[in-house]
Amino acid sequence: MTIRITWARAAAAIVGLALAGLLFAWSGVFNIAASSGHWKITDWFLHWTMRNSVRAHAAFSAPDDPKAKEGLVSAAGLFKASCASCHGAPGVRPLPVMQAATPPAPNLSINARQWTDKQIFWILKHGVKYTGMPGWAAKDRDDEVRRMVAFVRLLPEMSPATYRSLTEVPGVTDAKIATCAGCHGADRRGRGQPDMPVLGGQSPAYLRAALEAYATGKRQSAVMANAAATLTPEDMTRLADHFAAMSGIGGVTPSGSTAAARIDREGLPKVQLPACSSCHAPGKPYPVLAGQRASYIAQRLRNWRGDETVVDARKSQSTMPVIARRIPEDMIDPLAQYLAGR
Numbered sequence: 001m002t003i004r005i006t007w008a009r010a011a012a013a014i015v016g017l018a019l020a021g022l023l024f025a026w027s028g029v030f031n032i033a034a035s036s037g038h039w040k041i042t043d044w045f046l047h048w049t050m051r052n053s054v055r056a057h058a059a060f061s062a063p064d065d066p067k068a069k070e071g072l073v074s075a076a077g078l079f080k081a082s083c084a085s086c087h088g089a090p091g092v093r094p095l096p097v098m099q100a101a102t103p104p105a106p107n108l109s110i111n112a113r114q115w116t117d118k119q120i121f122w123i124l125k126h127g128v129k130y131t132g133m134p135g136w137a138a139k140d141r142d143d144e145v146r147r148m149v150a151f152v153r154l155l156p157e158m159s160p161a162t163y164r165s166l167t168e169v170p171g172v173t174d175a176k177i178a179t180c181a182g183c184h185g186a187d188r189r190g191r192g193q194p195d196m197p198v199l200g201g202q203s204p205a206y207l208r209a210a211l212e213a214y215a216t217g218k219r220q221s222a223v224m225a226n227a228a229a230t231l232t233p234e235d236m237t238r239l240a241d242h243f244a245a246m247s248g249i250g251g252v253t254p255s256g257s258t259a260a261a262r263i264d265r266e267g268l269p270k271v272q273l274p275a276c277s278s279c280h281a282p283g284k285p286y287p288v289l290a291g292q293r294a295s296y297i298a299q300r301l302r303n304w305r306g307d308e309t310v311v312d313a314r315k316s317q318s319t320m321p322v323i324a325r326r327i328p329e330d331m332i333d334p335l336a337q338y339l340a341g342r
C-alpha cells in the first residue's frame with residue numbers, strides 16, 4: 001500500500017506535530033531544571049548551533065579591526081567587577097552559585113583559544129541567548145568591546161600577578177575610593193591609560209553630573225555604568241568632591257598647532273563651529289579641557305560624531321554631539337593635543 005503525499009496531508013501532519021509539541025510543553029513533563037544539566041547530545045547540539053551562529057554572524061558584522069592595541073586596565077577592571085563571578089580569572093575561582101547554571105560559564109583561559117578575535121568581539125557585543133552570557137551593557141561603544149577582546153585574548157597566558165597589577169593599585173585604604181583607583185590610579189591621573197580621563201582638578205559639579213549620567217545610561221559606557229551603578233547620591237557627591245580636589249588638570253596652557261588654536265579661540269564660522277573657549281573657560285560651568293589627556297579628548301569627540309542616537313540635534317540634550325560633528329576629521333587629533341597642552 002502506498003500513501004500519497006498531498007498538500008492537505010502534509011499540512012495536517014505539521015499541525016499534528018505542533019499540537020503534540022504544545023501538549024508536551026503544557027504537560028510539564030519537560031525538565032527545565034538547571035540542576036539536571038543537559039544530556040550529552042543536547043549539549044553538543046546547542047553548542048554546535050551556537051558556534052555556527054557566531055561564525056556566520058561574526059563574519060558579516062564584526063569589524064575588521066576587532067581588537068584594541070592598548071588600554072587593558074579598564075577592560076581588566078570591568079572583567080573583575082562583572083565577568084569573573086561567572087568565568088573566574090587568573091588566580092580567582094568563579095562563584096559556585098554561578099557555576100551551578102546550565103550551561104556553566106567556561107574557563108576563558110582555555111576557551112579563548114577556540115575563537116578568532118572577530119568571533120570574540122561578536123560574542124562580547126551581543127551575548128549568547130539562553131545561556132546567561134550578557135551582551136555589552138552600553139550602546140555605540142565598540143571601542144570598549146575592542147579593549148575587552150584584547151584582554152580576553154591575553155587570559156590564557158596571564159599570571160595571577162599580572163591580573164592583580166592590572167586591577168589593583170596599592171596604598172588606597174578607603175574601600176570605595178580603592179575601586180575607583182584600580183582604574184583611575186592612586187594619583188587619579190588614569191595610570192597612563194589612553195581611554196582614562198584625568199579627574200583631579202576637574203569641576204566637582206561636572207564629575208557629579210557625569211556619575212549620575214553613567215548610572216542612568218544618559219552617558220553610555222559599560223565600564224563606568226558598572227562602577228556607578230551601586231553608588232548612592234551621597235557617594236557620588238563625596239567621590240566627585242574627593243577626585244576634583246586632587247591635583248591634575250588646571251594650570252596648563254594649551255599649545256600646539258595654530259589651526260587648532262584658532263578653533264579653540266574663534267571656531268570655524270564657515271561651518272558654524274563655535275569657539276571651544278566660549279564655553280570651556282575658567283569660571284564657566286563646563287568641564288575643564290586644558291590639561292586633559294589628548295587621547296581621551298579625541299575619543300570623546302569621535303564617540304559623539306559616531307553616536308547614532310543623536311542624529312536629530314534638536315532632540316539631543318547636549319550641544320557637544322553637534323559641535324563634535326562640525327570639527328573637520330583631520331583637526332580632531334591636533335585639537336585634542338593642543339587642548340592637552342602638548
Ligand code: HEC
Nearest residue numbers: 050082083086103104105106111123128131132133134152
Ligand atoms: C551570568 C554569567 C556570565 C557573565 C556575567 C558573563 N558571562 Fe561570558 N559566558 C557565560 C556562559 C554561560 C557562556 C557560554 C555560552 C555558550 O557556550 O553557549 C559564556 C561565554 C563567553 C565567551 C565565549 C567562550 C565560549 O567558549 O563560549 C566569552 C569570550 C565570554 N563569555 C566573555 C565574558 C565577558 C568578557 C564577560 C563580562 C563582560 C562575561 N563573559 C560575562 C556566562 C557569563
Ligand code: HEC
Nearest residue numbers: 074077078179180183195197207210211221223224227239
Ligand atoms: C573599570 C575601570 C574604572 C573604574 C573601576 C572606575 N572608572 Fe571612572 N572611568 C573609567 C573610564 C574608562 C572612563 C571614561 C569613560 C568614557 O569613555 O566615558 C571613566 C570616566 C569617569 C568619569 C568622567 C570624567 C569626565 O571627564 O567626563 C568620572 C567622573 C569617573 N570616571 C569617576 C569614577 C569614580 C568616582 C569611580 C569609583 C566609584 C570610577 N570612576 C571607577 C574607568 C573606570
Ligand code: HEC
Nearest residue numbers: 197274275276278279280286287297300301318319320323
Ligand atoms: C555651547 C557650549 C560649548 C561649546 C562651544 C563647546 N563645548 Fe565642549 N562641552 C560642553 C558641555 C555642556 C559639555 C559636557 C557634556 C556632557 O557632560 O555630556 C562639554 C564637554 C566636552 C568634552 C568632554 C570633557 C570630559 O571631561 O569628558 C570635550 C572633550 C569637549 N567638550 C570638547 C569641546 C571642543 C573641542 C570644543 C570646540 C570645538 C567644544 N567642546 C565646544 C559645552 C560646549
